[in-house]
Amino acid sequence: MKRTNTFDVVPQSDADEELLRRLLDASAALWNEINYERRENYADPDADVWDISEYRGRYGGTLGASTVQQIERKNREAWRSFFALQKKGEANGKPGYWGNEQKGRKLRTYIRNTSYSVEWGEYSRLEILVGQDLKDEYGLGHRERLRLEVRGDPNWTEYDKQGRLELFWDEQAQTFRAFQPVTIDNSRLTQPLGDETAALDIGANNLVACTTTAGTQLLYEGRDLFDRFRETTREIARLQALLDDGRYSSHRIRSLYRRRTRRRDHAQDALARDLIGRLYDEGVSTVYVGALTDVLDTHWSVETNAKTHNFWAFRAFIDRLACTAEEYGISVEVRSEAWTSQECPNCGSTDRTTRHRDTLTCPCGFVGHADLTASETFLRHHQNTKSSDWRTRRKASRQRQTDVARPMARPVRLKWDDHEWSESPRSCPNEERTNPQVTSVGR
Numbered sequence: 001m002k003r004t005n006t007f008d009v010v011p012q013s014d015a016d017e018e019l020l021r022r023l024l025d026a027s028a029a030l031w032n033e034i035n036y037e038r039r040e041n042y043a044d045p046d047a048d049v050w051d052i053s054e055y056r057g058r059y060g061g062t063l064g065a066s067t068v069q070q071i072e073r074k075n076r077e078a079w080r081s082f083f084a085l086q087k088k089g090e091a092n093g094k095p096g097y098w099g100n101e102q103k104g105r106k107l108r109t110y111i112r113n114t115s116y117s118v119e120w121g122e123y124s125r126l127e128i129l130v131g132q133d134l135k136d137e138y139g140l141g142h143r144e145r146l147r148l149e150v151r152g153d154p155n156w157t158e159y160d161k162q163g164r165l166e167l168f169w170d171e172q173a174q175t176f177r178a179f180q181p182v183t184i185d186n187s188r189l190t191q192p193l194g195d196e197t198a199a200l201d202i203g204a205n206n207l208v209a210c211t212t213t214a215g216t217q218l219l220y221e222g223r224d225l226f227d228r229f230r231e232t233t234r235e236i237a238r239l240q241a242l243l244d245d246g247r248y249s250s251h252r253i254r255s256l257y258r259r260r261t262r263r264r265d266h267a268q269d270a271l272a273r274d275l276i277g278r279l280y281d282e283g284v285s286t287v288y289v290g291a292l293t294d295v296l297d298t299h300w301s302v303e304t305n306a307k308t309h310n311f312w313a314f315r316a317f318i319d320r321l322a323c324t325a326e327e328y329g330i331s332v333e334v335r336s337e338a339w340t341s342q343e344c345p346n347c348g349s350t351d352r353t354t355r356h357r358d359t360l361t362c363p364c365g366f367v368g369h370a371d372l373t374a375s376e377t378f379l380r381h382h383q384n385t386k387s388s389d390w391r392t393r394r395k396a397s398r399q400r401q402t403d404v405a406r407p408m409a410r411p412v413r414l415k416w417d418d419h420e421w422s423e424s425p426r427s428c429p430n431e432e433r434t435n436p437q438v439t440s441v442g443r
Contacts, residue, residue, distance in 0.1 A: 001184045001326060003159075007152030009126055009167065009176040019138050019146060020176065023130055024169060026062045027071055027109035028098040030055060034075045035095055042094065049079060061133035063109070070110040070164060107169035113162050116145075118180065120157040124150035126178065128167070148176075156182050172258050191329045194283020199379035201341070201371050202290060202314065206358070207271060209371035211379050214282050217372050217411035220271055221424075225264070225416055232260040267416050268317050272324045274414070274421045280328045287330060288382050289318060290337030335382050341374040372411055 011017035034052055041047035056068045063071070078095040085091040099105035115129035127145040135144065163181030170177045201209040207222035236256050243250065279287065322332040342350040344362035353362045360370040413424040 002163075003156050003182050003184055003323075005152075005154035005156055005178075005180040005182060007124075007150050007154055007178055007180070009178050010149040010151055011176070012147065012149060015138060016146065016148065019130065019134060020148070021107060021169070022134065023063065023128075023146075024107035024109050024167065025105055026059060027067065028105035028107060029101075030059050030063065030068065030071050031075055031108075032097045032100070032105070034072055035097055038075070038079060039094055050076070060131055062131040064115065064129045064131045066112040066115045066129065067109060067131075070112050074110050109167050111165040111167060113164055116165050118150065118162070120150075120154070126150050128165070150178075154180075156184060159183060160185050172255060172262070190280070190327060192283065192285035193280065194285065196282055196284045197286045197288065197379065197383060198279050198282075198284045199288040199375050199382065200290070201337070201375040201378060202317070203371060206371045207268075208275060209369075209375045210275065210279075211372065211375040212279065212282050212284055213379065213383065214284075216278075216282055217375070218275065218278060219369070219372060219411055219413045220275070220421060221413065221415050225267055229260060229264060232256055236260075263418075264313065268313070268320060270416075270421055272317070272321045276321070276324045276328055276330060278412075280330065285330055287321075287325060287332045288335045288378065289321070289332060290340070290378060291334050335378075337374070337378045337381075340377040340381060341370065343377045345373060345377055345380075369411070 009020075011020055034055065037052045038049050041049045041051065052072075055072065056065050059068050075095065082091055082095055098108060111128055117127050119125050119127075126148045128148070130140070130146050132142075134140075135142070140146065159182035161183040163183070166179040168177060169175075196213045198210055198212040203209070204222050204226050206219055207225070208218070208220040210216075210218040236253055239250065239253050239256070240248075318332070318334065325332050341355070341360075342353050344350075344353050344360075344364060344366050345368070346362060346366040347364040349362055349364070352364075353360055355361075355370050358370055359367065360373050361367050414421040415424050
């Protein structure tokens with residue numbers, strides 16, 4: 001099982017910070033030279049994009065031979081990705097540069113797994129290899145490495161293998177940051193506490209509506225997050241309109257893009273961790289998630305497209321959710337959720353129901369929260385049946401409604417406060433059924 005530790009890196013002195021900046025700047029300069037050579041070869045029909053010069057002699061004294069190799073390898077991976085996307089017709093540009101000397105290079109490097117070490121404890125530290133020229137200039141011994149303080153609370157301090165370290169200067173946070181891929185033995189995974197099942201309805205107004213076979217319902221609100229995302233997007237568009245002809249971005253615009261993405265990813269990371277933790281405590285072993293194609297096929301619009309692709313980053317979230325669930329031994333399965341958002345759980349109608357904002361109503365008398373009802377229906381469709389025909393699943397789910405667990409009278413409603421997901425004391429609107437004979441989740 002592969003995971004990634006993220007932590008801040010803090011130089012212990014001004015000299016250490018200067019050394020680190022020179023190391024990262026030299027890595028960016030090396031990337032730019034390699035990338036320039038490959039772009040030139042790409043434009044020449046008689047040249048081979050993989051045929052580049054030897055850079056160890058020029059950069060080895062600063063970076064060390066292994067880091068030179070890692071930068072070249074990372075650039076090669078970027079070009080391979082470009083060619084793969086080009087083959088699919090999805091490529092949107094050749095690999096770019098890491099800034100330039102006049103306007104400033106992006107401070108970033110990649111260090112081989114054998115060229116660094118991390119010690120975790122009360123005083124965690126990172127030691128990285130640097131070239132002999134820098135060692136001599138800054139008074140490091142022949143076998144000595146640059147020692148840096150580590151700050152953060154990594155999830156994985158015990159692992160079987162560490163991967164290539166990515167170390168960079170986070171301009172927005174004004175700190176050095178590191179990503180450390182690690183491999184964890186699967187035997188260390190937690191096992192589910194039970195065999196309950198959960199189904200998730202994913203959206204943007206409400207990020208996740210969840211129903212479990214134990215009768216629990218969770219609702220993660222997303223309107224405030226999406227409004228902030230859209231507000232930042234509008235500001236980016238305004239600033240782009242003010243750019244001179246021929247310019248496509250600016251320092252401010254790039255900063256807003258990064259802030260928008262980091263804010264969204266932080267909320268989604270925390271959501272995945274909070275949700276899976278709650279489901280684990282409920283004894284859930286399997287989580288069903290609706291396929292994105294069902295959402296776009298039945299509800300496509302400009303706003304829906306913006307929410308699912310730009311703001312929600314659906315596929316990235318599913319990967320994040322599955323990755324977190326794996327730690328708890330919970331499986332995540334993507335299933336069709338066709339028509340679940342329109343189906344009345346009382347009479348089974350899909351063409352007579354009406355949705356207004358968060359409320360789903362039906363002439364039969366049913367009134368309920370639209371997203372929570374959709375997650376209930378989605379769960380019934382897939383509980384105890386593997387049929388690929390949604391009509392068969394719907395018929396079977398209605399037949400099982402006499403032997404089900406009712407959801408909670410007051411579903412747990414959660415809001416994001418920029419740091420964590422907190423329970424709201426207010427219950428969801430229309431969470432209590434108007435028809436007392438309506439049952440919900442199939443077991």
